[in-house]
Amino acid sequence: MAAEQGKVDPMHQFAIEPMFGSAHWEIAGYNIAFTNSALWMAIATVALWIFVAGGMKRELVPGRWQMAVESFTGFIDDLLEANVGKAGRKYVPYIFSLFMFILFANLLGLIPLPLALAGVHPFTFTSHFTVTGVLAILSFAIVLVVGFWKHKLHFFSLFVPHGTPLVMIPLIFMIELVSFMIRPFSLGLRLFVAMMAGHVLLEVLSSFVIDGLNAGATFGLIVSLPSFLLMIGICALEILVAGIQAYVFALLTSLYINDAENLH
C-alpha cells in the first residue's frame, strides 16, 4: 500500500499478514493464522537451532563454531552465576533460550536490502508488545512460582527491605509491591519500544532518502545523502541495540529470579 501511495508508511513494516492462506485457522474459536510474524519466529528458531547444533561437535579442542556457541552458553552461565549464584545454573536453559531467541529475532529483523529485493520483507516480531509481553509474563511467572515455591508466604518479605521502621512498613510495602508488579510491563515494553523506535527511525530516514531523490538532484544532495549516511550509522547502532536489548531482557530476568531465589 505504501508503494501505491507513492510514499513510505513507516508503520507498514509492523503490519501482520496471514500467509499461505492460513487466515482462518482456528483453535477453540481463537484465530491462529500463520502470519509473517509467525514465519519469522520460525526462521529465528531454525537459525538458532542450526547455530547451536553446529556447536555440538563436543570436541575437546573446539573449532570456531563450537567456540562461538560455547562462549554464548558460558556468557549466560556467567551472567546467572554473577547475579543469582550457584542456584542460578538451573535457569541457564531458560535464560539462554530467552536471550538467544530475542537476539536472533532482533538481528534477523534488521536484515535489509537483499531480502527486500527478493520481495521478502523481514519482520521483527520483538517490535510487537503481544510477543514481548508474553515473554515478560513468562519470566514474571517463573519469578512468582519460584518465589512462592521456595519461600512460601515469606516471599512477601521481599517488599519490606531490611531495617524499615515499623511505622513505614505499610507504605514501603505498597511502594515495593507496585514496583514489583510493574516489572513485567517495563520488561516487555522496553524491548518492544526499543525495537520499534529503531525500525521507525530507519524507515523515516529511508523515506527522506527516497523523497529527496524524487524532488531532484539538489534536494538529493542536501537531504538524501546526509540521511543515507545517517542511516548507515543508525544501522550500526541498531545492531548494537539488538544485542543490548536481548541482554537487558536476560539480565533483568536473572535479577528478578535472584529476588525469588535469594529473597534479600
Added chain:
Amino acid sequence: MPQIAQLAETYSSQVFWLLVFFGFVFLVIGRGMVPRVMDTVALRDKQIADDLAAAGAARQQADAEEEAWRLRENDNRAHAQAIIAQAKADAAAANEKKLAAAQKRLDKKLAEAAERISAARGEALNEIESVASEAAQDIVQRLAGVKVAKTAADAAVKKALSHG
C-alpha cells in the same frame, strides 16, 4: 500503529505461535542441546585442571627426587672423603713405621760401626804402643846399650803417650 490496530484480530495467533516456537526453543535447544554444550565445556575445564594438577604433581615428585639424589650424592661424597682420609692416615702411619724401622736399623748399624771404629782405634793404639815401646827398647839399647825390660818400656811409653 498495527501493534494496536491489529491487536484484536492477531493477538491469539501471535501468542499461539510464540508459545509454539519459544517452547520449541526452550525444550529442544535450551533443555536438550545447551546442557550438552556446557557439559563439553565442563569436561574440558576438568581435563585442563586435571592435566595441570598432574603436571604439578610430577614437578613436585621430580623436585623430591632431585632432593633425595642430592642427599644421596652428599652422603656418597662424604663417604668417599672419609675413605680417602682413612687411606691417607693409614699410608702416613705405615710410612712412619717404615721410617722408624729404617732409622732403627741405621742407628744400629751406626752404633756397630762406631764400636768397630773404636775397637780398631784401641787396637791401633795398642799396636802403636807396642811398636813405640819396641822402638824405645831398640833406641835405648843402641844408644845406651842398656837392655830395658819390656814392661818398663811399656810403662814409659804409656806414660809419655798419656802425657801427650
